[in-house]
Amino acid sequence: MVTFSRDRVFEILGTVPDPEVPVISVVELGIVRDAAQRSDGTVEVTITPTYSGCPAMFEIERDVVSALEAAGAPSVEVKTVLSPAWTTDWIPETAREKLRKYGIAPPGPANDGGLVTLVRAKPPVQCPWCGSRNTTLKSEFGSTACKAIHVCKDCRQPFDEFKAI
């Protein structure tokens, strides 16, 4: 029987791209929380959803299963946990750099400083294309739940921001 240590599973899943942000893996996103192999050989993977209604979660689950099966896992079981709630703070610096190069501004710190923030008081997000901070938020809701849309007033490019959550 092929054995799958926790590290080995994380290594394999580190090659599975996020379906919506293919430049980073599901491990780098912090979606994969844990992995263990049961005595019958089944590899158990624990994942956490990014957003409550994120439609990519089904695809991620499927991709996780097929990646592990391709690596020789006899069977795979994916479990979903909600606690602790997913936060963008789990995305490592290396992955943030990949996002930036891809044209997505990486998320700032998730602590938004209070329960109710009535007026947007966050500093402008740095443009991933030209590095300017002379940018403006166009919409807090972008092409996917995890992204917001900004526009750079210097290089005139619109760009996505990975929302801090």
Add this chain to the structure above:
Amino acid sequence: MAKHEEEEGGIAAGEAKAGVGAVAGTRGPQLGAPLVEYFLRLGDDRLILGHRMSEWTGHGPILEEDIATANIALDLIGQASQLLKLAGETEGKGRDENALAYFRDGTQFRNCLLVELPKGDFGDTMVRQFLFDAQSVLVLDELTKCGHAELAAIAAKAIKEDKYHLRHSSEWVVRLGDGTDESHARVQASLDRLWRYTGELFATDEVDRAVAAAGISIDMAGIKARWDTIVNDVLGRATLTRPADGPMQRGGRRGRHTEHIGHLLATMQSVARAHPGATW
């Protein structure tokens, strides 16, 4: 608030004999039904409001708002899915979140009336969203600290999303209220029309008292006071006048709905009912 009305309703007959569900033993046999009822209320609010928001898809006033309303709908329906799943597991009768969403009739829904009203114009939608969001973040904040672990986990996730919703809806209320004469007048009219549905957001009854035994004890009076602060602040910035508290419309928590729920469910449930069990 008619006291007898609160007491007579409560747990619907069908739900009253509900089983204890997955964690039997840790919750007393009498606790199952009120817990199911409580989860349905939380889930149905978000399911129905999510459906109303999804009605904007393809009809938003600008592209960004088309995307925003669709995103908010997605969040709310995702939250509803988790809450209804929890309701179904707690009930223990084999109904999952899909069965609860698509195969219940109007009288079995437990959402507040505010969320089922037609979406109206964009101002109506944003005022309604704001009034609900402000209540929702405060309720979820309390629930993250409650003694029911699964509910606390759902709340901890949902509140992150709802903070965005509240910021979005409150900014629109300010923008429209403090906008042109036309937008101001229309949003004031929305507020005046919707105000009578806000009382139900804070009403408590025997279900709330019963679930306290499961560690879910929410201080609604405290939440109402905090909600007043948020609402007064935003309405002030929006140069809108807060309506006087008159008689409040309610009944949704006990399955007594407006005529709009039937039309809403007909749309929402038509595919699932025409093709029961279909998957694709």
